[in-house]
Amino acid sequence: MKLAVSGGMVGDYEELLRPALRMPWCIRFCPDRAALLAELGDADAVVTMSWAAGMPPAPHLRLLQLPGAGLDAVDLAAVPPTATVCNVYEHEIGIGEYVLATMLEKEIGLARLQAEIRADDWRSSLFCGGTPHGELFGKTLGIVGYGRIGRETAKRAKAFGLKVVAATRSPEKRDEQVDEIVGMAQLPQVLARADYLLIACPLSAETRGLIDRAAFAAMRRSAVLINVARGPVVDEDALYEACRDRLIAGAVIDVWYNYPKGGARIEPPSKHPLKHLDNVLMTPHVSGVSGGLLRRRWSLIANNLNRLAAGQPLLNVVRAPLSAP
Amino acid sequence: MKLAVSGGMVGDYEELLRPALRMPWCIRFCPDRAALLAELGDADAVVTMSWAAGMPPAPHLRLLQLPGAGLDAVDLAAVPPTATVCNVYEHEIGIGEYVLATMLEKEIGLARLQAEIRADDWRSSLFCGGTPHGELFGKTLGIVGYGRIGRETAKRAKAFGLKVVAATRSPEKRDEQVDEIVGMAQLPQVLARADYLLIACPLSAETRGLIDRAAFAAMRRSAVLINVARGPVVDEDALYEACRDRLIAGAVIDVWYNYPKGGARIEPPSKHPLKHLDNVLMTPHVSGVSGGLLRRRWSLIANNLNRLAAGQPLLNVVRAPLSAP
Numbered sequence: 334m335k336l337a338v339s340g341g342m343v344g345d346y347e348e349l350l351r352p353a354l355r356m357p358w359c360i361r362f363c364p365d366r367a368a369l370l371a372e373l374g375d376a377d378a379v380v381t382m383s384w385a386a387g388m389p390p391a392p393h394l395r396l397l398q399l400p401g402a403g404l405d406a407v408d409l410a411a412v413p414p415t416a417t418v419c420n421v422y423e424h425e426i427g428i429g430e431y432v433l434a435t436m437l438e439k440e441i442g443l444a445r446l447q448a449e450i451r452a453d454d455w456r457s458s459l460f461c462g463g464t465p466h467g468e469l470f471g472k473t474l475g476i477v478g479y480g481r482i483g484r485e486t487a488k489r490a491k492a493f494g495l496k497v498v499a500a501t502r503s504p505e506k507r508d509e510q511v512d513e514i515v516g517m518a519q520l521p522q523v524l525a526r527a528d529y530l531l532i533a534c535p536l537s538a539e540t541r542g543l544i545d546r547a548a549f550a551a552m553r554r555s556a557v558l559i560n561v562a563r564g565p566v567v568d569e570d571a572l573y574e575a576c577r578d579r580l581i582a583g584a585v586i587d588v589w590y591n592y593p594k595g596g597a598r599i600e601p602p603s604k605h606p607l608k609h610l611d612n613v614l615m616t617p618h619v620s621g622v623s624g625g626l627l628r629r630r631w632s633l634i635a636n637n638l639n640r641l642a643a644g645q646p647l648l649n650v651v652r653a654p655l656s657a658p
Numbered sequence: 659m660k661l662a663v664s665g666g667m668v669g670d671y672e673e674l675l676r677p678a679l680r681m682p683w684c685i686r687f688c689p690d691r692a693a694l695l696a697e698l699g700d701a702d703a704v705v706t707m708s709w710a711a712g713m714p715p716a717p718h719l720r721l722l723q724l725p726g727a728g729l730d731a732v733d734l735a736a737v738p739p740t741a742t743v744c745n746v747y748e749h750e751i752g753i754g755e756y757v758l759a760t761m762l763e764k765e766i767g768l769a770r771l772q773a774e775i776r777a778d779d780w781r782s783s784l785f786c787g788g789t790p791h792g793e794l795f796g797k798t799l800g801i802v803g804y805g806r807i808g809r810e811t812a813k814r815a816k817a818f819g820l821k822v823v824a825a826t827r828s829p830e831k832r833d834e835q836v837d838e839i840v841g842m843a844q845l846p847q848v849l850a851r852a853d854y855l856l857i858a859c860p861l862s863a864e865t866r867g868l869i870d871r872a873a874f875a876a877m878r879r880s881a882v883l884i885n886v887a888r889g890p891v892v893d894e895d896a897l898y899e900a901c902r903d904r905l906i907a908g909a910v911i912d913v914w915y916n917y918p919k920g921g922a923r924i925e926p927p928s929k930h931p932l933k934h935l936d937n938v939l940m941t942p943h944v945s946g947v948s949g950g951l952l953r954r955r956w957s958l959i960a961n962n963l964n965r966l967a968a969g970q971p972l973l974n975v976v977r978a979p980l981s982a983p
Contacts, residue, residue: 426793426795426819427791427793427795429818430762430765430766430793430794430795430818431762431766433758433762433818434759434762434763434765434766434768435768437755437756437758437759437762438759438763438768440755440759440948441755441756441759441944443759443760443763443769443939443941444768444769446941446942446944447939447940447941449942450927450933450940450941450942451933451940452933453924453925453926453927453933454923454924454942455917455918455923455924455925455942455943456923457942457944458918458942458943458944458947459943459944459947460917460918460943461918461923463942463944463947465944465947465948465949465951465952466752466944466947466948466949467948467949468751468752468755468948468949468950468951469755470751470752470755470950471950488817489814489817489818491817492813492814492816492817493754493755493758493814494751592780592785593780593783593785593786598779598780598781598786599777599778599779599780600778600780601778602775602778608775608776608777608778614768614772615772615775615776616768616771616772616775617771617774617775617779617780617782617783617788618783618784618785619766619771619782619783619784619788619790619791622783622784622788622790622791623765623790623791623792623793624790624791624792624793625793625795625796626790626793627790
């Protein structure tokens with residue numbers, strides 16, 4: 334059986350994949366899109382994050398395995414009807430850690446403290462009349478979209494003595510880690526109460542631009558927005574204005590509006606100069622990208638390939654096949 | 659009744675103290691040591707971190723209230739026998755937050771990621787072949803000294819999926835947040851297993867230099883040492899050598915060997931150039947110094963002053979009076 338693996342975001346993780354396969358697979362690691370498209374004609378399985386109308390026929394395809402969670406780059410109507418579409422998660426642990434890391438950095442400011450004491454300067458110490466840093470204890474974390482990421486973050490946040498309130502499409506799925514959970518219609522209540530507002534919902538027609546000017550206006554001026562979902566859930570213009578004009582205290586942005594294309598390494602992540610604002614903590618879409626993530630994901634992908642070869646049910650199915658191969 | 663409050667580390671927190679007092683107190687905020695010593699003759703209570711032999715008599719002293727936890731600057735034999743000595747804690751929440759913040763910074767490296775993307779550079783992104791960052795999940799936190807700080811840190815660490823092992827003088831005081839707890843004689847077992855080793859014991863004759871060359875040699879080369887206790891629990895020379903020669907992966911140091919004196923703001927915190935090592939995360943003794951800490955501490959100090967005035971039992975007594983006033 335033949336597997337084609339898209340490069341780029343997926344990477345060339347042969348050393349994680351091959352030892353876990355129980356059957357011999359012919360594996361093509363494709364460094365670019367053209368190479369992937371050239372392999373579709375006889376591929377039984379493809380690992381890629383994107384599928385669009387107009388791609389070459391893939392008549393034997395039985396598994397389109399996404400190496401990530403998000404379906405936003407997949408046109409399901411264009412996927413061959415013989416194929417099952419599966420995704421993987423496993424990023425919720427790394428993202429939960431990242432979210433707490435950024436909240437703690439906002440409270441404590443390790444970067445600044447370290448720069449000072451490396452210059453033998455104790456100005457921030459109480460010995461020298463410095464101002465105390467902040468604390469998470471007792472604050473409120475609002476979460477928009479209470480799925481895997483929301484739950485892993487809430488679990489950690491509760492251990493810090495944070496109150497957790499969430500707005501979600503499925504408020505009946507409450508658990509012990511959330512203090513209050515409401516439907517999306519009650520989002521304004523969450524916006525008004527959050528000291529930290531975590532965006533952790535999928536990008537969809539309903540959520541595109543969900544955090545707009547009105548949402549920022551509803552937030553506390555002391556609040557910090559954290560986006561680890563997809564950039565466009567937060568309106569790009571409204572985000573810049575809210576941070577620039579201090580309508581909120583600041584933002585943590587890991588997901589963006591522009592991404593590098595065609596092998597480039599340099600690309601402004603937004604059309605606005607967020608990078609010139611000192612109240613924005615920026616990272617290049619890495620929140621969930623930990624070594625542990627890749628080990629867990631490729632283990633699950635290998636498991637699915639083994640199941641496909643053995644005729645067993647697949648894991649993490651997001652679309653069943655529409656017709657037999 | 660008269661209260662003298664030492665400046666410097668304590669600060670001039672009249673706005674936190676005075677509204678909480680139920681009786682009229684004459685309060686002297688003393689900007690320096692000489693001013694404090696001049697007030698001892700008729701003081702009923704003193705708030706200061708240090709008491710030494712040779713200080714002027716304080717014949718009316720009934721309360722020596724430390725505004726912090728550590729007794730290392732107090733010569734108990736020199737404290738007037740009429741005085742009760744009390745301390746305060748409340749720093750364990752801030753320190754627990756700081757410890758997790760530094761562990762997460764060691765794993766994720768927000769400072770570096772941010773510098774890159776502020777230059778529009780995506781080199782650390784998977785899109786550009788970047789290397790994944792680390793994860794706390796599944797690692798082992800060793801704690802030396804399992805008191806208030808150890809417990810608050812362990813509570814947070816468990817929520818991150820860390821295994822927690824502790825060495826303490828009182829291993830019978832185990833709780834649900836620690837996976838294993840051993841006596842100090844079994845410290846080498848903890849050293850050998852810890853991915854992160856948190857020093858959270860008091861400084862005493864037994865713990866001075868506890869983490870010496872032999873201790874560093876017993877640690878994993880991938881381990882990170884975190885000291886939030888007192889500098890000299892870790893041997894200064896051995897620390898520098900271990901970090902410089904990468905006997906361990908790195909260190910987080912908040913407590914030091916030299917402190918600013920006499921109003922100075924610039925003072926090298928160590929005789930060794932730790933500041934030139936990129937594997938040392940340094941901060942100026944701020945781990946527990948949060949706004950919440952000061953509110954909680956001064957609330958407790960006011961409570962003790964109210965109790966003293968009302969003849970009620972004092973809180974956090976570390977030495978009862980030796981004779982009646």
